[in-house]
Amino acid sequence: MDSKIDQLRSLRLTTEKMHSKLSIEVRHLLDEQHMIDYLDSIRQRVGAANERVAASLFIKRYAFLPVIYMYAMTSWNKKLNLSFENISIETDDSKELWLPNFRFYNLEMESLQGNREKWRTTCIELLYKEHVTPILESISRITKVSKLVLWENIAVYIFWLYEKVLLEENFAKEDFHFIISQAPGNLFGDYTVNPLSRFYKEELGNEPGRRSTCCYSYLTEKSQYCSTCPRCFNR
Template sequence: MPARALLDDEVCEQLLAALGPVIGSPTQAITASLLAKRFSFLSTGACLYAMSVYDKGLILSLDNSVIEYAHEEGLWTSSMPLDDVTPVGYEPGTREAWREVIVGTLFRDLLQPLWETFNRITGISRRILWENTAVRVYSLYDKRMEKVEDPAIRQRYEADFDWLLNQADPALFGLSYNPLKHFRRPPVLLEAEGKSIRFRRTCCFYYDASNPVEYCSTCPLLRPKKCR
């Protein structure tokens, strides 16, 4: 269905009610949280990777994005097709303005209205939904793009990530704050495991929909008490 259709309370509620049993979710609020994680993974992965690695603009808007929510044998199999996949370019010297359009369309125009609807229908915290989005962006730039070897591309995506974290106007997210900056916590060193983890501020409730119970690697419930 078109993403805009989910802004209808009845349509949204019907989707969440149908999806809950499929993913093993006990409540519509948890279903909304986990669906938001999936939407965030698909939308930010496509849009921001295209922007920072390929220097191409994809328009992920309510009217250009198609919602899928397929889930089989405990795994998401959905994608987020676009009606128009024609990339949007920019004239020399205008990349910063172009970047704002791409980012604003993704966060302010697509995700923010969806998260507002999820909050209104289920009561799920907006902060949880936005941190679900933020952690997907962190993973994209910290891990997936880290595999890129071309120095020019690395310089571009590092600059984009710094801008997203530290300079992007809250208005581009349709919020009074920049959620990517807000939820970016410093890493915690786990000496016994020999690694550092950036634990979340909020819990997405994935453990409540998993059987046997599993936790996300950055779940705040796993954060050592002395570091809380």
């Protein structure tokens, strides 16, 4: 288990509790007022122009939770416990950039049993429909930020995981193909179309690629555009 934890640390897993205004148990983010307060703390921390910018940046950071989960699924045929009560966001205030880590209270992983394709479908549904979508929809409702922006913030890191990190893993190609081409929309929530697949531009190999939406990073105190920002291409 220790070797697996060490591998996940590079994907922003932590086993340490950190005392910070931006450290929070994920279950609290299901409460609207807690979410409002947390997004306001992010806005102040990163110098965001408004709550929409803070919301977008939060989901860009939160995307590493799906990255951790899917790394374990594809590399080890293991499923992490993604219950809201099992996870906290941990922030090290001594760091200049806000790059939070994720701590699991119970890090035991459930091993694949039975048919892998059925198991994978269950894993994807548990991740997106049961965990990511409630967080994402709450943020969109509170801040009015487009769900397209939020989903693309997640998509770019999932693409990175499978195209850069997991290239040599046995199930990487078929898992990635399933996620971007075969997984139906209902595995992600109340969707008729898979919300990740629309952002994958296979004819470009997804690189250099450009985003379809702007994540608003230029509206933080750093005032920097992402290299794939559509605003850069349209200026």
